[in-house]
Amino acid sequence: MNKSIDIMVNTIADILIDNNPSIYILGSVVLDDFQLGWSDIDILCLTEHSISSDQAEKLLHLRQELSAKYINSPYFRAFEGGFISLEAFLNKQEDKVVYWGTTGERIAEHYEFDVFSMMNLMDYGRLLYGKDIRFLLNYPNVKAQFDAINDYYCIIRKYFDKPSRSLYAAGNLLDIARCLYTLQSGKIISKTNAGLWALENNLVPDIKIMHRVLKIRKHPNNYKEDEKTLEWLETLGPNIMEFADVLEKNIRIKQVEGGF
The missing domain is CATH 1.20.120 (Four Helix Bundle (Hemerythrin (Met), subunit A))
Known part of the structure; x- marks a missing residue:
């Protein structure tokens, strides 16, 4: 699983290198409760600049592409999460977003964390690439x-x-x-x-x-x-x-x- 996470993060970073991304893993993985066949690998990518249409298209089906390339890994299909600019995430603004979910993936204009995900990110989230910007976030009261x-x-x-x-x-x-x-x-x-x-x-x-x-x-x-x-x-x-x-x-x- 860790090797698959490294491959995924490095591939995302290559696509978004000009956007200075901060990439986090959170959820069951960081809580030492990941169970293959049930759990997701939750990922959040916050970028300094808005994601371009070309970058969004490259990210959209990345899970499937890596699953096909590394056929012995069952983990790439388990990734879920969102890619959005930091400014839009902080201010709950519309922007180009790539979303990976249980039932599929899509390019959207809005992405927002729920309270539990925000608590998880701030308490246990693991920064895997870029600079840590969690000091800019507000912990749910x-x-x-x-x-x-x-x-x-x-x-x-x-x-x-x-x-x-x-x-x-x-x-x-x-x-x-x-x-x-x-x-x-x-x-x-x-x-x-x-x-x-x-x-x-x-x-x-x-x-x-x-x-x-x-x-x-x-x-x-x-x-x-x-x-x-x-x-x-x-x-x-x-x-x-x-x-x-x-x-x-x-x-x-x-x-x-x-x-x-």
Whole structure:
């Protein structure tokens, strides 16, 4: 994985050499929780000058090109993130952006970090190329963290009562655990450690469910095509809602304490 990251970063730097890029890795990789078959390799590239149309075209399908060139590496397809000028990123302005996502890639005019990604970048992000410009960024305050967690809670209630037949159903439970951890500590934690923390603090309604989720998390490729596991994941809706009840209770407590 580290060799693939080096190849990716050096290739990006070559394309954007005239733009003085700062390239960061964040997410599960820097939290020592990357699991091939589940996790992404999250990347952020901030440039001193706006990205040109020619550069954007070169970046757009770079994941696929490197996957084809280095056929023995499964990591290039796991890269996700954005490429944008520092000025546009700081001021939330429109600019030429290249975005790599789970479902594809695109050239856009807007790219913005969510609260959790910003916390991850500032606390744990690893600068792999260029100069570190994080001193220019603002760390999300307690109110911003609370609002982000409350927004995620609303998404859980709206969409996760009937999970899909995929590992992401298990991920919903770990995401709730991460929200609880951030709500109580004001910090970010890995998905695996969030699940363990929730168990240790007696926040999990059904500990057997969480233990099975963590088992899948640690070895996702052993389960992602296992029919019994997929059938089980599809039944997790009530368990997700029950854990969401715990999050709701803690949100209300924090709301009163913080006067939000």
